[in-house]
Amino acid sequence: MRLSHKLLRDAALFLILISMPVYYLAFTYSLKESSKSRELIVTRQLTSFQNTLKEALWNGDSPYTRQIVSTLGNIEGVSSVVLYDDKMEKIQESNSPSKRIPFSHDMYKELESNQVKQIKTKSEGSFLVSLITKKTDQGLEKLGIIKIDIHYNDLIKSAHARSRTMLAVLLGIFILIFFIQFLYLREFLIKPLSDFEKAISEMNVYADIKLKEDPNHVFEIANLTKTFNHMGEELKNSAGIINQQQMQMINVSKMSALGEMASGVAHEINNPLMITTGFLERIQKAVQNDPEKYSEIAMHTEKALKGTQRVAKIVKGLRSFARNGSKDPMQEVETEKIISETLELCFERFKYGEIQLEITKTVSGKIICRESQISQVLLNLLNNAYDAVTEMPSKNKWVKVEVADSADQNKILIYITDCGPGIPKDIASKILEPFFTTKETGKGTGLGLSISVGIVEEHGGKLYLDHGHDNTRFVLELPRA
Known part of the structure; x- marks a missing residue:
């Protein structure tokens, strides 16, 4: 999940979680304050009528008493007003009927003279009562008790409405604050992290990726940007060093391959030269004995020229192979030309090693490549094949080079x-790794196959061991031009 989506989800969960507590607190507070306000208003009204009510009860003025009770009953929020005498008998009642006050003797004692008190009971809820007394010569005389029931239904509805309004305002404020914070985080956290993600996904030894260093970023992001840019520079420098070392290893491998075929090359050059020398000597003798034997002279001269041409071809192949071709441009080259020139370099070695070298070409075609590098790959594979079979006890030793088309005809397979009987699985799994070799110390660097893999992959092809073949077979797969 993306960071921006997670922030939005968490914000929504936060708003949902706080909405109910906020609503409950707002409702409770609003109802409590409005209830206190209403009770205070009714208490003040009742207090203002106490003296008048006291005189009306003392004088037995029922009409006036009824008027006072009716007036108190018309106060907003009052549901009923009941006046009792000193024997708890109902004298006057306003609005809806009220239940008899469940007073006990102890509750009488709690009431102070002419003071308004709020009483809460389980049966009737909350109501206001006041003990009405008159001072006489015999002391305080109880005249009666007035009870006022207050309803809160309208206050509850009003509290709900105010709570909803308050909740909406608070949620709006929270959303606004979160939106501002989200914009800030997106600019200074999410966007830089996205840039990091993109830069890391595109990073390689060839890409020159550098993030913009913004002084307005938070310290951690700014420091991370500097570290990333420094890492990119270090990676680029390291890639240059590795590339130089790789070129050196390629040259080491190339020189190793040249050393392995040195004896064969010596025979390759020596034999044509001896043939050329022999024919030239015969020409000398022929001319001395019979100057008129022109046809024989021409025949021997032609053979001598072919020998010298073969020497020139071998030397050309050696020079081409020995040079560093990593910076050569890619060119279209006939596959047959690369194979034939490479085989010229090692043909004599196979011949004197009594190893039959067979070539089967079922297709021909061009590939886009650096010719010297593909020749190096082929020579490494042929040298490895030579080393693998040269110590075998069998007299029928052979190495085959086959050229074929891929199934889709878009690639040339060599x-x-x-x-040999094949390579064991434990060795086959490591055969293409750098510095891995099965040869004796001093006879192999372990770089030939790994370098060859790198060269072939650079050409958009593949080099792999055919595990399904009965013998040891490597496959060089290159795209057609």
């Missing part, structure tokens, strides 16, 4: 197969 198979290098030797007569």
Whole structure:
């Protein structure tokens, strides 16, 4: 889940969780304050009528008493007013009938003379009462008790309305604050993190990615940006060093391959030269004995020229192979040309090692490549095949080079197969790793196959071991031009 989505979700959950407590607190507070206000108003009205009510009760003025009770009953929020005499008999009643006051002797004692008191009971709820007395020569004489019931239904509705309004205002304020905070976080946290995510996904040794350093960012983000840019520079510098070392390893591998075929190359060059020398000597003798034997001279001369051309071809192949071709431009090259020139370099080595080198070409075509690098890959594979079979006891030793089309005909497949029984699984899993070798110390660097894999992948192809073949077979897969 994205950080922005999580913030929005958490904010919505927060608003839902606080809405009920806020509503309850607002409702309770509003109802409490309005109830106190109403009770205070009724208490003041009752207090103002006490002296008048006292005189009316003392004089037995029922009409006036009824008028006072009616007036008190018309006060907003009063549901009923009941006047009792000193024997708790109902004298006057206003509005709806009221239940008899459940007074006990102890409750009488709690009432102070002419003081208004609020009483709460389980049966009747909350109401106001006042003990009406008159001072006489014999002391305080109880004249009666007045009870006023107050209803709160309208106050409850009003409290709900005010609570909803307050909740809406608070939620609006919360949403506004959160929106402002969200915009701030998006600008100074979410956006920089998104830039980091994009930069990291695009980062490689070739990309020059540098994030903009904004002094307005929070300290942690600004520091992270500086660290990331520094890491990118270090990565780029390290990539340059690694590239240089890789070029050195390629040259080491190349020189190793040249060393392995040195003896074969010596024979390759020596034999044509000896042939050339021999034919030239025969020409000398032919001319000395019979100057008129022109046809024989021409034949021997042609053979001598072919020998020298073969020497030139071998030397050209060596020079092409030995040079650093990593910076050469990619060019369209015939597959057959690369294979034939590479085989020229190692043909004599296979011949003197008594290993049959077979070539099968079922297709031909061009590939876009650096010719010297693909030649290096083929030579590494052929040298490995030679080393693998040279110590085998069998007399029928062979290495096959086959060229075929892929199933979709978009790639050219070059198979290098030797007569070996295959590579064990534990070795096959590591055979393409750098510095892994099964050769004796001093005979192999363990770099040939790993470098070859890198070269082939750079050309958009694949180099892999065919695990399904009965013999040891490597497959070089290159896209057609």
